[in-house]
Amino acid sequence: MTRTFPDISISTERLVLRPFEEEDMRELVDMMNDELTVAWTSVPHPYTLDEARLWTTRVAPAERTGGRGIVLAVMEHLTHRLVGVVHLSNTNWRARSSEVGYVVGPWARGEGYAAEAVLAVVQWLFGDQRFERLELRTAAGNTASQQVAQKIGCISEGILRNAAIVRSRTEDGGWTDIRTDLIVWGLLPEDLEDAPVA
Template identity: 65%
Template sequence: MTATFPDISLSTERLLLRPYDEADIPELVEMMNDDLVTAWTGAPRPYTEATARAFTTGGAAAERTSGRGLVLAVTELLTQRLVGTVQLQNTDWRIRGTEVGYLTASWARGEGYAGESVLAVVRWLFGSLGFERVELRTAADNSASQQVAQKIGCISEGVLRGAGLIRSRAGDDPEGRWVETRTDLLVWSLLPEDLDDADDADGSGTAAGEVYETGYAPYPDYADYSAAAQRR
């Protein structure tokens, strides 16, 4: 029997992390067509309504039912506006380890939402599911993503040379076509004791928030696709 993550939602003081649904399509399309999302992820460009519909009605849930990982929409708790995505991927159930990815809508950047949502997921993994390792990989030039890793207490482990792909406009033309180039990936990790040390220092050990089941219906026959894409 394939091990899978439970069908859950998580909440923090400001955010609700939950499965995607069709009501998210308009905001998802807007978020994914941002130039920075295109540059740092492998998401389709343009990201169409059809792509968003296929993802929200099947692709996201298939990540969970396949055992590969978990995809959660990140929304503001009060307004329910879509803030971003957190995804678990490349999960190894034998060693209780997984890789976390994230992206943030352009309007929501600079508010600390990425770190807050990732920490909620990591604390849930360690505290409720007995996971022992969470890995995070950032493109060498993606300083914003690296700042998130540092702020949540990740430990830098090294560099995977030429292990990722990023995109940029040809000739730096803002209207030019997107081209892929190879990049190094920085590897970061979190272990349970890393969060224990941080919580002892700042008294935030209860910041994981509430966890509850959602009853989200999976569509396991959907083709493999990652909302957070291959690498941030």
């Protein structure tokens, strides 16, 4: 029998994290076509409504039902606008560990939403689910993502050299793939006590 995360919603002071719904697709398309999202993630570009539909109706639910992780849409309480995505993946049920990734839309950056959303998932993961480790990987040049890792209390554990591909703008306005290092961050339940945003 496959172990799976429950179908859940998590609330914070400003946010609701919940499974994706059909009405999220247009905002998801806008978020995934943003320059920084294209640069630091492996999402297809251009990101189409068909890809958003596939993600929200099949891929994201299959992460949970297949036992690999869980995908949560991050919604702002006041506006009900999609501000981001938090994705637990590569879950190891025996070791009680998982890896987290996140994206924040350009309209919501600089507000602390990524740290707030990831911290809420971490507290649920360590508290309700009794997990013992969370891992986060950031591209060497992605300082915004590294700041989120530090805010939630992650410890830098090392560098995976030449382990990722990111995109960079070309002179003609296109994109080219470039190889980069990945910084590996780890978070254990006891690390949360020292987290600046906790």
